[in-house]
Amino acid sequence: MNDRRQELLNSWASALDRAARVGALNDSKPIAIREIGIIAGPRAGALEIDAGFDAGRLLRSLAADDMALSRQFVPWAFIGQPAVYMQGRYIRVEAGWDDAQAQKSISVRQMNVRPNGSGHWLCGMNERGRAVVLHLSDNAPHFLVSGTTGSGKSVCLRSMVAQLSQRGDALVLIDGKFGEGLRGLEHLPGVVGPLAVDIDAARSALAWVVAEMVRRYEQGDTSADRLCVVIDEVQELISDPAIVEMIRRLSAQGRAAHVSIILATQHPTTKALGDDASIKRNVTGRIALRVSDYKASEVAIGQNSPRADWLLGAGDAYAVVPGQVQRVQIAYYDRREIERMLTAQPRIDEWPAFAAERMESQQAGQFVAHELAASLLCAATGAGRPTMVKRLEMRDGDRARRLYRMGREINDELEAAGAAVCLSGDGIHTGTGLSGVEIA
Secondary structure, three states: OOHHHHHHHHHHHHHHHHHHHOOOOOOOOOOOOOEEEEEEOOOEEEEEEEOHHHHHHHHHHHHHHHHOOHHHHOOOOOEEEEEEEEEOOEEEEEEEOOOOOOOOOOEHHHHOOOOOOOOEEEEEEEOOOOEEEEEOOOOOOOEEEEOOOOOOHHHHHHHHHHHHHHOOOEEEEEEOOOOOOOOOHHHOOOEOOOOEOOHHHHHHHHHHHHHHHHHHHHOOOOOOOOEEEEEEOHHHOOOOHHHHHHHHHHHHHOHHHOEEEEEEEOOOOOOOOOOOHHHHHHOOEEEEOOOOOHHHHHHHHOOOOOOHHHOOOOOEEEEEEOOEEEEEEEOEOOHHHHHHHOOOOOOOOOOOOOOHHHHHHHHOOOOOHHHHHHHHHHHHHOOOOHHHHHHHHOOOHHHHHHHHHHHHHHHHHHHHOOOOOEEEOOEEEOEEOOOOOEEO
């Protein structure tokens, strides 16, 4: 640890501990702190405070009035917004280093770590100075990368794509802003087809990926090489219902076929991924760089804390996988090194034209359990739950209408067989038909 940073953190910890013990933080009520750990991250210093049963009182005191009192104890000219929140059983207090102490520039080469295996890449350096290697795994088969202008999103995404190419993964590249973020990377080894830079090309590229996923399932070829679909500025494409539906299918069904999607956006709003909640639910990996506000942070992180809108930009990020959140300084890939890798031609010169009727036939029978349950409930009650109504009102309402029609047909078949569907105010419950067959 840098000696100066360690000195500053020790001074901060001692001042907070003394103030808590004499009641200066909580209306003259002393708080006995058990332990304070110090963390000298690349971009921010942090304290992890164990206050036992007094944790709630201490947290409220430190957070009060926009941390007005807490700020007075930080012994350096911090930048950005300081933060305080619970992390496990510890209270975490953090403040950004000034330029003299910050470590903003960390390269992939400098870290000297080469992850092995498909779907692995070096994300960056965590607060303990260790390499953070992320992996397109069963727990996190898909990722969302969020960050506003100046956050380092493009650097992060290009580093990720270059490293996945080196791992031997196949890549499909789509850029919703006319190729601004990904241009040139179509010549990396492993790229399947041309960079898609508009809605028509994006439809065609995604249709090819969906067809490849279906082929893998139909032929039992689920051990095939990983196929990664990278979509930058996805918010520019979600106005197209066909694109939203194909992203939904890939996020819901791609994992077992070794098909992953990496979505990137400057504006991680609730509408940035379309109105289908299943996309947000299935994209469980997150790299959250600095975003514009609290609501964007909730989408970027997937929960209400920590706050990505308080990050410091230029590669300061949170890496999120199920069960773990790490603050990371993103490792960049040197532009000249990437240029030396641009030696290949895409395997496909032009994406096959998008055919809506072919996609419709592929979708038949691809509804998931909760959708079929909703359609049956809708048919049995003659009303339907709010999400079904919303789907009917959306531009891609054809899917909802087919679901509703299927629900009516299932209901009719059950009634014809003498079976009953038992309903209450909260959904479908187990019932027994006249034939004694149990239905859930």
